[in-house]
Amino acid sequence: MSPNASSVAPKGIQQYIAARQGGPFQLINAPYPVPGPNEICIRNRAVGLNPLDWKNLHHGMMVDSWPEIFGIDTAGVVEVVGKNVQGFKAGDAVMSLAGHGGRAGAFQDVTTVPANYACRKPTAWTFEQAASVPICYLTAVASIIKGLGVPLPHLRELPNERIPNLDDLTSPMTPGATQPQVKPPLLTSVLVIGGSSGVGASAVQLLRDALPHLVIITTNSRAHNQKVTSLGATTCVDRNMKPDQIAKAVRDASPDGKGVDAMIDTVAGAMAGNKEIFGAFREDGPKLYSHVMTGEKLEVPEGVKAAMVFGRMAFQTDGGGAAMTKLVDLVESGRFKLPLEIEGVGKGLGVIGAGLEKLRGGVSGTKLVVSL
Numbered sequence: 001m002s003p004n005a006s007s008v009a010p011k012g013i014q015q016y017i018a019a020r021q022g023g024p025f026q027l028i029n030a031p032y033p034v035p036g037p038n039e040i041c042i043r044n045r046a047v048g049l050n051p052l053d054w055k056n057l058h059h060g061m062m063v064d065s066w067p068e069i070f071g072i073d074t075a076g077v078v079e080v081v082g083k084n085v086q087g088f089k090a091g092d093a094v095m096s097l098a099g100h101g102g103r104a105g106a107f108q109d110v111t112t113v114p115a116n117y118a119c120r121k122p123t124a125w126t127f128e129q130a131a132s133v134p135i136c137y138l139t140a141v142a143s144i145i146k147g148l149g150v151p152l153p154h155l156r157e158l159p160n161e162r163i164p165n166l167d168d169l170t171s172p173m174t175p176g177a178t179q180p181q182v183k184p185p186l187l188t189s190v191l192v193i194g195g196s197s198g199v200g201a202s203a204v205q206l207l208r209d210a211l212p213h214l215v216i217i218t219t220n221s222r223a224h225n226q227k228v229t230s231l232g233a234t235t236c237v238d239r240n241m242k243p244d245q246i247a248k249a250v251r252d253a254s255p256d257g258k259g260v261d262a263m264i265d266t267v268a269g270a271m272a273g274n275k276e277i278f279g280a281f282r283e284d285g286p287k288l289y290s291h292v293m294t295g296e297k298l299e300v301p302e303g304v305k306a307a308m309v310f311g312r313m314a315f316q317t318d319g320g321g322a323a324m325t326k327l328v329d330l331v332e333s334g335r336f337k338l339p340l341e342i343e344g345v346g347k348g349l350g351v352i353g354a355g356l357e358k359l360r361g362g363v364s365g366t367k368l369v370v371s372l
Helices: 051-059 134-148 198-210 222-230 243-253 275-280 311-316 320-332 349-361
Strands: 013-018 025-030 039-048 073-081 093-097 110-114 118-120 189-193 215-220 235-238 262-265 288-292 305-309 341-347 366-371
Touching: 013 349, 025 349, 039 093, 051 349, 073 110, 073 134, 093 110, 093 134, 093 320, 118 320, 134 198, 134 262, 134 288, 134 305, 134 311, 134 320, 189 198, 198 215, 198 222, 198 262, 215 222, 215 243, 222 235, 235 243, 243 275, 311 320, 341 349, 349 366
Parallel strands: 189 215, 189 262, 215 235, 262 288, 288 305, 341 366
Antiparallel strands: 013 025, 039 073, 039 110, 039 366, 073 093, 093 118
């Protein structure tokens, strides 16, 4: 065990494993994990439920073998730290991105992650609130920097930074997309598809912080308009309109009515399948299209510069190694608020399965969270 380990002798833990594709889940006993030199062990107090969790369960989207442990959002208390870890000690309240499976999954008593995946829990947030944020925030960071080439000021507040641009894109390209070759022009307008989702609401806030004069248009249900505009959106378009009507409404809301420079698509498989939305691009604009990885195959029109992004790509950006640490600064300065309302679905690992089925059935503007 690490010399920096907690003075409390580790005991065995319980894990909530998916025995095979489609389930069932099983609660099993397992040895307490031993962190690597740059890792921390977190006693989970709350875990967030995400679409990727049920997609993994039912479709094996990112599963190499079964059984497997899911869960990518957690908040809790540090119990053990690796020998090289700085900035964390046993007893610290933290929130963290969890990993994809094994001891890094969140659906267990103790999760082991690289230290830079975690940050101090903002004092004003409960564990449940904190567990709702990491993957949404990190995916939004990646979608803006990697997908649009827009630097985020809260990550540039570090010495010796190089401002990223579209030439730095390392994400897989969408079939039919054009590889960006030049630095992006100054953006004047962005459409966030799915503005009331966790990623969308996070992206709205980060864009507003980075580009105060940017016109930010979102698609979402009308019920969420007030929430999304309070986070920084300029205007909202009703997602329930027909696709061609949405495209027209976006163009009408854009500068000079000519269309938007860029799009962030947080619901890629659902919305972008209706290609009419690409008619909202400004004809002579850069046509930047950043979409989150959903497992759906997407094709975009010729001339659109597209990139697929996912949360951990945030750590690959300049300053991104401190993306989680810098999130706390954003929160405590009032520049980043909880992107979603929290709905508790019960307490204990055993309620996760029912929570995932509720999520699969559809929720809107809400993050489902399990307390532990």
